[in-house]
Amino acid sequence: MSKQTRYVTTPIYYVNDRPHIGHVYTTTLCDVYARAMRDIGHDVFFLTGTDEHGVKVEQSALDKGLEPQALADLNSEEFRSIMGMFDLTNDAFIRTTDPEHTKQVQAFVSTLLERGDVYLGTFEGWYDKGQEEYHTETGARDLDYKSPISGKPLVRATENNYYFKLSAYQERLEQLFDSNPEFVQPPSRRNEVLGRLREGLQDVPISRTNFTWGIPMPGDEEHVIYVWIDALFNYITALGMGDESSKWNKERNKYWPASYHVIGKEILWFHSVIWPAVLIALEFPLPKCIYAHSFWISEGRKMSKSLGNFIDLETIESYVEQYGMDAWRYYLTTQGPLGATDADFAAEKFKDIYNAHLVNTVGNSTSRVTAMIGKYYDGAVPFESIDEVRIEIGDVDWPVRCEEAVSQWEEAMESFSIAKAIECGMGIIRDVDLFINDTAPFKLAKEETKQAELGAILYQCLEALRIATVLLSPVLPSKMKAFHEAIGADSCSANLLELAKWGHIQSGSTVQKVALFPRV
Numbered sequence: 094m095s096k097q098t099r100y101v102t103t104p105i106y107y108v109n110d111r112p113h114i115g116h117v118y119t120t121t122l123c124d125v126y127a128r129a130m131r132d133i134g135h136d137v138f139f140l141t142g143t144d145e146h147g148v149k150v151e152q153s154a155l156d157k158g159l160e161p162q163a164l165a166d167l168n169s170e171e172f173r174s175i176m177g178m179f180d181l182t183n184d185a186f187i188r189t190t191d192p193e194h195t196k197q198v199q200a201f202v203s204t205l206l207e208r209g210d211v212y213l214g215t216f217e218g219w220y221d222k223g224q225e226e227y228h229t230e231t232g233a234r235d236l237d238y239k240s241p242i243s244g245k246p247l248v249r250a251t252e253n254n255y256y257f258k259l260s261a262y263q264e265r266l267e268q269l270f271d272s273n274p275e276f277v278q279p280p281s282r283r284n285e286v287l288g289r290l291r292e293g294l295q296d297v298p299i300s301r302t303n304f305t306w307g308i309p310m311p312g313d314e315e316h317v318i319y320v321w322i323d324a325l326f327n328y329i330t331a332l333g334m335g336d337e338s339s340k341w342n343k344e345r346n347k348y349w350p351a352s353y354h355v356i357g358k359e360i361l362w363f364h365s366v367i368w369p370a371v372l373i374a375l376e377f378p379l380p381k382c383i384y385a386h387s388f389w390i391s392e393g394r395k396m397s398k399s400l401g402n403f404i405d406l407e408t409i410e411s412y413v414e415q416y417g418m419d420a421w422r423y424y425l426t427t428q429g430p431l432g433a434t435d436a437d438f439a440a441e442k443f444k445d446i447y448n449a450h451l452v453n454t455v456g457n458s459t460s461r462v463t464a465m466i467g468k469y470y471d472g473a474v475p476f477e478s479i480d481e482v483r484i485e486i487g488d489v490d491w492p493v494r495c496e497e498a499v500s501q502w503e504e505a506m507e508s509f510s511i512a513k514a515i516e517c518g519m520g521i522i523r524d525v526d527l528f529i530n531d532t533a534p535f536k537l538a539k540e541e542t543k544q545a546e547l548g549a550i551l552y553q554c555l556e557a558l559r560i561a562t563v564l565l566s567p568v569l570p571s572k573m574k575a576f577h578e579a580i581g582a583d584s585c586s587a588n589l590l591e592l593a594k595w596g597h598i599q600s601g602s603t604v605q606k607v608a609l610f611p612r613v
């Protein structure tokens with residue numbers, strides 16, 4: 094049977110900014126998903142990259158006395174380097190200045206021109222200079238004629254432009270939202286888009302003439318293609334879908350349609366309305382889901398450089414140094430704004446979560462169980478109980494408890510509920526702790542007649558911990574690997590669902606005591 098494909102993407106990041114917690118966050122969410130899907134045995138393609146055209150990049154380059162391409166090269170490299178720094182396992186890194194990308198964007202736009210989905214016309218509207226975005230009259234009025242991002246006044250602008258015939262797709266988009274309620278997640282974001290969609294769609298300009306740093310419009314070099322259209326195409330140019338003879342096409346074409354386009358809430362309209370309309374116009378299948386998370390704020394306030402609460406790369410590195418990479422990944426993915434509300438990044442909270450979840454739960458339970466096996470069995474895994482013993486030693490049916498957690502984990506991961514999936518592993522560990530408290534193996538160890546039960550309890554604790562830590566591997570890759578090595582467990586030869594079955598740990602095999610998360 095051929096493997097199922099999973100395709101997950103991050104936004105491509107603007108090179109006029111430096112990487113910060115937001116970029117690392119979205120990419121880490123996608124990384125956890127990509128690792129989980131690979132571990133299950135799916136054929137995964139995980140894409141990230143940089144968005145390099147547009148007036149902002151041209152202007153920043155000018156300010157620095159650089160060519161736009163030189164600035165793009167420098168900053169794109171910095172984004173690429175965060176992938177290595179944070180153990181992010183992207184399969185490709187696309188740049189919108191890649192010739193393979195620009196060529197295909199021109200091919201797609203040519204097709205849209207031929208089909209009449211793109212036409213030349215005059216446009217007048219309310220323009221947000223910083224965002225390079227137009228607002229409709231109603232939209233601008235709701236915003237009090239100010240940029241929602243910079244607060245600067247919107248300006249009335251007229252342009253001769255190429256337009257995309259978005260208005261022609263109103264009905265099909267409404268049908269899409271109705272027939273496929275999970276197209277935009279979470280549900281509150283879907284409702285927001287649907288509300289705005291029902292106000293009616295207007296055609297959107299997709300070219301610019303006031304600067305040159307962009308992909309030339311095919312057949313009209315006075316215009317460059319609007320940076321947003323250029324950028325959205327990355328999701329399919331990276332798969333070579335606009336160039337059938339390309340290497341990218343041969344190797345990657347199979348990954349379309351995307352499973353998840355993961356983005357921040359501020360760019361949802363482009364992804365959930367304009368992007369599907371363009372895809373429908375090109376007769377491509379649509380992505381399964383646009384997942385729009387909310388924002389990190391910092392110490393209770395919007396992140397800002399002037400407030401001094403901005404979580405830049407240097408700040409992130411200081412956390413990683415103090416707590417470790419896995420702890421950083423854990424905090425981001427379990428405490429982050431994956432749902433409809435913003436999440437606060439606070440130093441105190443980071444420490445509390447680290448201590449409560451990683452030191453006192455994962456760390457404590459794994460060290461307690463390995464220490465007891467060391468002390469009572471000289472480090473050799475004891476025998477698992479026969480069924481009667483299993484019933485006598487408490488009312489947890491561990492194989493069933495674990496099997497349920499594994500299936501919930503799989504469902505949560507497949508639906509991109511990352512924190513919920515992590516909780517499936519953490520829940521087992523907390524239950525192991527309760528089980529130890531209830532059954533008190535440290536007391537049984539002193540009673541000669543209770544040795545079978547003692548062995549059974551410790552076997553079950555260790556095996557449950559092994560399964561829990563298999564489930565936690567996508568988020569805590571290096572610590573979980575260290576644990577599996579210490580208990581002599583296989584962590585890679587089979588797919589995750591196979592490894593997460595009960596009974597892999599062998600009685601008699603050697604276990605070393607572990608201390609995974611030092612107290613900070």
Ligand code: ME8
Nearest residue numbers: 104105106107115116119144324325356357388389
């Ligand atoms: O918008 N909290 O690029 P960008 C969480 N190039 N995530 C955040 C965040 C925050 N405070 N701030 C940013 C662009 N992000 C376009 C995208 S895609 C075809 C083109 C994350 O560099 C979040 O994922 O401004 C957001 O969507 C993305 O960074 C924006 O990155």
